[in-house]
Amino acid sequence: MRLKQALAATLCALTMSYSTVSTASDFKLPDLGTSAVQVLPIEKEQAIGEVMMMQIRASSPLVQDPVLNEYLSSLGNKLVASANDVRFPFKFFWLNNKAINAFAFYGGHVGVHTGLIAQSDNESQLASVLGHEIAHVTQRHLARRIQQAKDNSALTIAGLITGILATVVAPDAGMAILAANSTQATLSQLTHSRKAEQEADRFGMQTLQKAGYDPYAASEFLTKLAAQVRFKNKPPAFLLTHPLPDSRVSDVRLRAQQYPKKYVPSSADFNYAKSRVMARYQLDKKDAQAYFENILRTSSDLDKSQYEYGLAISLLDQKKYDQADKIIGKLLKQNPNNLFYLDVFTDIKLGQKQYDKVISLLEQKHQLRPNNQVITLNLANTAIKAKKYDKAEQLLRVFLLEKPNHVLAKQLLTEAYELSENKAAYHESRASLLSHYGAFMKAADEVQKALNFIEKDDEIKKLRLKALLAKYRNMQKELAKL
Incomplete structure (x- = not known):
């Protein structure tokens, strides 16, 4: 399913000057301006991760593709289930970028460039990179950076977060900016240390093997990247934030030899996902x-x-x-x-324009797999195109009860309300959608508009919307602390 471009463009225009958040529920940001952080508690790490995810949604080309998202989440969570020291749920997402790169940051967020799967020869290679990134999170390498930075007066924690974000999403640009404008101390904080890389390699390979993938794939992939360094002036993006000294490839190869060599065929879903990326993004x-x-x-x-x-x-x-x-x-x-x-x-x-044929088929599939994101969102999108707005609204409202932070579902629901001319619901849904992009003042404005379309004697709805208005204003204040 492809996004409605006009809606996406409108959201982008409204939110370019804002950060984003993954939910409209209450949250409390940590005090990121202090240098007195001794240990970063788990709840604060998650809050920092949410703030960084806000900025990524607002400024980066996220891939809103239910099929690819379903595959990546399935693969990522299979690895997480085999990892040690997992403290919170992980969230995996795609960026539309041809560079070979993946990155992880606070709170279990793992971003994967589409170029990574395009250049992976098999599923074990892709899984080896994800396992490595999961290890960076479980071993709290980024959390340790804040600990290391707390006594560095030239490096504020808020600045550190901004720098990490810029570097992991666009390593070339991030490193160029740092080289020109920042201290060497800052640069060292933005690249994983050799010790952290060794630790992530070790734990990542354990995870890879436990999850049933080929541990030798890790050295195969690093060897592939090393070859690109030799034959190109510009190294792959992944190596800008994950240093590759000569010893690292041999260390990973020796570590893999602790495990029996086995042939692990790629899943059919990996093959389809790679073909989809090649056709649509590469x-x-x-x-x-x-x-x-x-x-x-x-x-x-x-x-x-x-x-x-x-x-x-x-x-x-x-x-x-x-x-x-x-x-x-x-x-x-x-x-x-x-x-x-x-x-x-x-x-x-x-x-x-054969809407009825799609609805007939997907309704059967929906009964067998209710609330599956691929089936439900395609069915809802088709219902909107067929002007069956009530059907689309019902499907999406039930879906969002289970997955309240699903941005694409909220986009479709907002569109359905707009086309059905349900103005109060449209503005309230639009407010919720904007809150995912951190545009809390814009969200508050939309709630105010929704209040104008509520019947005068409907006091319950008025009270609920006024409470929502206060919530968005409070969230904006929290965000302003950064």
Whole structure:
């Protein structure tokens, strides 16, 4: 499912000068301006993570793709389940960026560039990087940085957070800024130390092996990155924040030899996710079509469904609906419950304006897998296109009861309220959506507008909205502490 561009553009315009937050519920920010932090408590680490996630949502190209998000969360949580010292739930998200990079920060947030899966030869390689990033969080490497920085008068904690954020999201730019304008002390805080990297390699490999992946994949991937350093003037983004001394590759290779070598085939979902990234985020439309047509001609793989799937996406994105439909129809017959196929099928039928056909199929799938994000959001989006706003609202409201912080679901619900001309609900939903981007004053303005459309004798709704108004204003004050 593809985002409605106009809505996304409106949100971006409204929020560029703000940070973001992942929920409209009450939160209390830690005092980030003090240098007297002795130990960073877990709850404060999570609060800092929420603030950083706000800024990422407001300023970075997050991939709002339910199919890819479902895959990444599934893979990430499988690794987390095998990790040691996990103190809180992890959140995994994609950034639309061709660079080979991944990063982790406070509170269990792990960001993955689309370029990482595009350059991974197999699922174990991708999992090795995620396991490494999970280890940085569980071993509290970033939390230790604040401890190390507390006596450095030239480096405020708030400044440290801003620097880390800039560097992990855009390492090239972040490092250039630091080199030109900051002290060496600041630079050292923004790159993982050799000791931290060794520790993350060790714990990450343990996690990788426990989760059932090939521990040798870690050294394979580092070897691949090392080769790029040798043959290119510009190192991969990952190495700018994860130093790669000559000894590190050999250390990881020796550590892998403690485990038995085993062949671990990539999951089908990895193959589909990689094809989806190649078709939609790595190559342009025509190049993607040529890429998949060529690989279908030359590949010796017995199962070529992943390449057929990628070709279908490239045809869909060129609005060649009939050609795409022929491919995806065949794939769906082979595997009628495949979420990757169902998502593309929906977009094809939306392009052909065959709304009832999509609704009929997805309603059946929804009964079997209620509140699955791929099925529910595609069904709700189709209902909106078919002007069945009540149906879309019902689906989304139930979905948000289970996943209250799902931004794409809130975008769709806001759109449904707007098109159905439910003005009070529209402004309240818009306020909730803006709060995810940290635009709390804008959110308060939307609540004020919602109050103007409440019936005069509906005191309960008025009281609820006034309480919400006070909450957003208080959240803005908390955010201003930074």
